[in-house]
Amino acid sequence: MTRSVEEMDESLLASAFYDGDARLAVLKFYDQKAGRFWHWKDNTGHRPYCYTRLERSELGAIADRKDVVEIVEEEKDDLLNDGRVKLRKIITTDPLAIGGGNDSIRDKIRAWEADIKYYENYAYDRGLRMGTYYRVSSGVVIPVKHDVPAKVAMSLAEILKRNQPEFAPYLKEWAELLGEPLCDFRRVALDIEVANEAGRLPDPEDPKRPVIAVSFFSDTEKLVYVLREGKDTKGVETMDYPVKVFEDEPTLLRAVMAKIMDYPVVVTFNGDDFDLRYLKHRAEAVGIVESENPIQLERVASTLKHGVHIDLYQFFRNRSIQVYAFSNRYTDHTLNGISEALLNRSKIEFEGEIGDLPLPELANYCLNDSQLTYELTTMGGSVVMKLLLVISRIGKMPINDVSRLGVSNWIRSMLFYEHRRLGALIPRQDELGEKGGASSQAIIKGKKYKGGLVIEPKPGIYFDVSVLDFASLYPSLIKVYNLSYETVNCPHEECKDNVVPDTTSWVCRRRKGITSLVTGSLRDLRVSHYKPLTKDLTLSKEDRELYNVVSQGLKVFLNATYGAMGFETFAFYCLPVAEATAALGRYAITKTIGRCGELGIEVLYGDTDSLFLKSPSADQIATVSRWADGELGVELDLDKVYRYVAFSSRKKNYFGVLPDGTVDIRGLTGKKSQTPDFLKKIFYQALETLSKVQTVDDFEKARTNIKGLLAGMIGDLKGRKVPVEELAFNVMMGKTTEKYNGTTPQHVRAAKLLEDRGKEIKAGEIIAYVKTKNPPFVKPVELAKVEDVDAEKYIEYAHSMFDQMLDALDFSFDELMGATTLDFFWSG
DNA sequence: AACTCTGGCCCGACGG
DNA sequence: CCGTCGGGCCAG
Numbered sequence: 001m002t003r004s005v006e007e008m009d010e011s012l013l014a015s016a017f018y019d020g021d022a023r024l025a026v027l028k029f030y031d032q033k034a035g036r037f038w039h040w041k042d043n044t045g046h047r048p049y050c051y052t053r054l055e056r057s058e059l060g061a062i063a064d065r066k067d068v069v070e071i072v073e074e075e076k077d078d079l080l081n082d083g084r085v086k087l088r089k090i091i092t093t094d095p096l097a098i099g100g101g102n103d104s105i106r107d108k109i110r111a112w113e114a115d116i117k118y119y120e121n122y123a124y125d126r127g128l129r130m131g132t133y134y135r136v137s138s139g140v141v142i143p144v145k146h147d148v149p150a151k152v153a154m155s156l157a158e159i160l161k162r163n164q165p166e167f168a169p170y171l172k173e174w175a176e177l178l179g180e181p182l183c184d185f186r187r188v189a190l191d192i193e194v195a196n197e198a199g200r201l202p203d204p205e206d207p208k209r210p211v212i213a214v215s216f217f218s219d220t221e222k223l224v225y226v227l228r229e230g231k232d233t234k235g236v237e238t239m240d241y242p243v244k245v246f247e248d249e250p251t252l253l254r255a256v257m258a259k260i261m262d263y264p265v266v267v268t269f270n271g272d273d274f275d276l277r278y279l280k281h282r283a284e285a286v287g288i289v290e291s292e293n294p295i296q297l298e299r300v301a302s303t304l305k306h307g308v309h310i311d312l313y314q315f316f317r318n319r320s321i322q323v324y325a326f327s328n329r330y331t332d333h334t335l336n337g338i339s340e341a342l343l344n345r346s347k348i349e350f351e352g353e354i355g356d357l358p359l360p361e362l363a364n365y366c367l368n369d370s371q372l373t374y375e376l377t378t379m380g381g382s383v384v385m386k387l388l389l390v391i392s393r394i395g396k397m398p399i400n401d402v403s404r405l406g407v408s409n410w411i412r413s414m415l416f417y418e419h420r421r422l423g424a425l426i427p428r429q430d431e432l433g434e435k436g437g438a439s440s441q442a443i444i445k446g447k448k449y450k451g452g453l454v455i456e457p458k459p460g461i462y463f464d465v466s467v468l469d470f471a472s473l474y475p476s477l478i479k480v481y482n483l484s485y486e487t488v489n490c491p492h493e494e495c496k497d498n499v500v501p502d503t504t505s506w507v508c509r510r511r512k513g514i515t516s517l518v519t520g521s522l523r524d525l526r527v528s529h530y531k532p533l534t535k536d537l538t539l540s541k542e543d544r545e546l547y548n549v550v551s552q553g554l555k556v557f558l559n560a561t562y563g564a565m566g567f568e569t570f571a572f573y574c575l576p577v578a579e580a581t582a583a584l585g586r587y588a589i590t591k592t593i594g595r596c597g598e599l600g601i602e603v604l605y606g607d608t609d610s611l612f613l614k615s616p617s618a619d620q621i622a623t624v625s626r627w628a629d630g631e632l633g634v635e636l637d638l639d640k641v642y643r644y645v646a647f648s649s650r651k652k653n654y655f656g657v658l659p660d661g662t663v664d665i666r667g668l669t670g671k672k673s674q675t676p677d678f679l680k681k682i683f684y685q686a687l688e689t690l691s692k693v694q695t696v697d698d699f700e701k702a703r704t705n706i707k708g709l710l711a712g713m714i715g716d717l718k719g720r721k722v723p724v725e726e727l728a729f730n731v732m733m734g735k736t737t738e739k740y741n742g743t744t745p746q747h748v749r750a751a752k753l754l755e756d757r758g759k760e761i762k763a764g765e766i767i768a769y770v771k772t773k774n775p776p777f778v779k780p781v782e783l784a785k786v787e788d789v790d791a792e793k794y795i796e797y798a799h800s801m802f803d804q805m806l807d808a809l810d811f812s813f814d815e816l817m818g819a820t821t822l823d824f825f826w827s828g
Numbered sequence: 829a830a831c832t833c834t835g836g837c838c839c840g841a842c843g844g
Numbered sequence: 845c846c847g848t849c850g851g852g853c854c855a856g
Contacts, residue, residue: 562832841851843849
């Protein structure tokens with residue numbers, strides 16, 4: 001099978017890879033059946049997994065193979081060495097041949113085929129031409145749809161004008177891609193129930209027990225399939241949704257497979273590890289043949305042959321999603337935990353074993369789970385699906401991968417795509433390693449380089465405090481100071497005096513770095529364009545929603561780009577770049593503090609990219625801001641003005657009250673998720689009092705109020721009036737119990753007690769425990785009674801918690817309670 | 829195999 | 845009794 005090179009070029013998707021003097025590209029995706037190459041894959045652009053290494057000596061043998069269509073020489077930019085290199089591109093009809101065909105590559109290719117089927121189904125369902133959706137997902141240039149009000153958001157033209165010409169193509173392409181409307185996905189949520197084997201969880205690798213219920217929930221249908229197993233069917237017909245009772249399991253499973261096939265997207269919670277895996281293996285066990293089964297198992301993921309499976313557990317577990325997209329609104333990574341936090345809804349609770357539930361209750365329980373799963377994807381205008389799509393566009397990665405992989409993989413994918421577009425070589429790890437390590441000493445033991453600067457706060461209460469903030473500081477520095485793996489410590493002699501302060505690294509003057517261009521253009525679009533658009537009330541709700549999701553997506557990429565540079569397994573890991581970024585950050589904030597001094601502005605506190613200034617005039621703020629823009633090249637904006645701020649002597653610990661009475665709390669124990677609800681409640685009541693303070697004189701009243709509050713608290717604790725649930729500390733298991741060696745923290749001790757009673761404790765679970773008077777001094781909340789509680793320990797904890805707050809107000813817990821009062825309580 | 833970084837606070841375990 | 849360290853959570 002021979003094809004012309006022109007035809008090949010159009011369908012090339014893989015990329016360059018080189019190893020010593022044998023440099024070559026491998027490519028893929030000639031579809032034997034269809035007799036053509038897949039076009040859309042060029043557009044999504046990248047498939048890092050296809051790389052393979054071949055020595056020059058092997059080329060002869062390759063040329064003779066029948067799957068090899070042609071070997072061509074091609075020139076690529078070698079960014080690291082600032083030159084062009086020749087490499088060989090092998091065009092083959094069999095991608096497995098060159099990759100050596102190991103299992104993961106085979107799996108991957110199967111998965112890609114599933115992707116293609118999905119996109120085809122999707123387009124077919126909506127009556128789209130094939131190309132329509134490809135364009136959307138691919139990053140191909142599409143005109144921006146919306147007129148932008150110039151007053152609110154900077155127009156693309158304006159942004160272009162303010163940037164050097166190198167940024168123009170990037171800005172245009174991003175704007176066009178990100179302005180494209182977001183489509184919705186037809187999808188169904190699925191959940192299965194399997195009877196427990198005597199206290200043990202069902203094992204998806206060895207599915208001994210039958211699947212007793214499967215529920216489906218979508219915008220058009222909700223239904224449950226249940227297995228009769230000799231149970232009474234009473235009540236099943238009268239339920240307000242269809243419940244289908246099956247007499248035998250194979251028929252049930254076949255019906256499930258058929259239903260899965262009806263949808264291009266299936267959503268589960270933990271379907272990768274459990275639901276789909278169990279279904280697949282159970283179907284095999286009862287003799288359903290492979291061709292009837294749409295489920296495809298991979299090493300970590302479970303996928304669908306015809307479509308896309310999204311496992312929300314994997315998605316919500318992603319820390320970038322948790323922190324930047326959902327502002328840490330959930331911490332527990334269970335369906336119940338996330339649903340309670342985001343939907344304000346819970347799983348159904350029941351007593352005993354799931355297998356013993358009567359059919360109607362079993363159906364309700366099962367359907368509720370898929371309903372929660374479905375609603376997690378529809379809440380807030382389907383923000384989850386939209387985020388997946390936006391990240392997919394920015395990262396040039398299919399949504400099923402986006403939902404499972406971490407942010408460093410998204411960035412890798414995005415940067416690979418940019419390299420291919422430029423026709424540039426992607427550097428190898430060892431080449432990047434030659435850039436050198438860090439030259440600064442980290443403050444924290446065990447860290448690789450020195451990070452952000454935290455200013456010692458001036459303890460006390462200050463009225464009228466302005467907070468200035470560098471807008472997207474690290475991405476700005478990466479842009480302005482041209483930071484990239486190939487520009488930091490570049491090979492040119494004349495650049496070596498362009499040193500980054502506080503490091504031994506220098507930066508290239510000859511040309512713009514690729515990560516600087518990409519990150520820089522994304523930053524400008526977010527700060528000047530998309531962020532303002534989310535607040536523009538003249539736009540329709542849909543448009544604002546689009547811009548909001550785009551803005552969130554950009555934020556994730558921007559925030560993580562710097563961090564990824566210092567992450568060992570990141571494809572573009574380059575310590576000098578991460579270090580230079582942080583060093584320039586310290587330089588910027590230090591210089592700005594110096595400038596404030598010259599202008600007679602008192603700096604009360606600052607952390608990495610923010611400065612707290614004591615009653616500066618509007619003029620002074622404008623002066624500093626203008627100076628930063630001109631001198632440092634970074635935007636310094638007024639973020640907010642506090643009515644008053646209270647600092648203790650602790651860094652990263654303060655609270656402030658805004659003019660409207662809102663209280664901002666940073667770092668204080670009282671707001672931490674592990675703090676018992678009872679103490680949190682008291683803490684917030686105290687803050688409520690403080691939020692009403694308008695002037696210095698008001699503090700006296702606040703003090704009396706808080707005193708009463710704390711006396712009540714101690715009384716309640718001593719008098720055992722607080723239910724154990726409200727006294728529970730909630731701490732996450734970082735790993736499973738047996739992996740804690742050498743030390744056993746309290747939450748692990750509590751977790752072990754639960755394990756003794758046959759409960760399985762997984763990493764990521766939140767353990768709720770109370771502190772008790774007798775060994776082992778902790779009890780899981782389920783097992784604890786009010787009498788067990790060690791009230792003194794709680795008072796001690798409250799003591800330190802409130803001192804964080806009261807320190808700043810210049811009174812202490814002891815003082816407030818009065819030594820005698822406290823003595824009374826101690827002995828009482 | 830793991831899935832962005834460093835700085836900082838607090839508690840409790842552990843070892844001398 | 846005290847210093848150090850592991851662990852967790854948070855700020856940015």
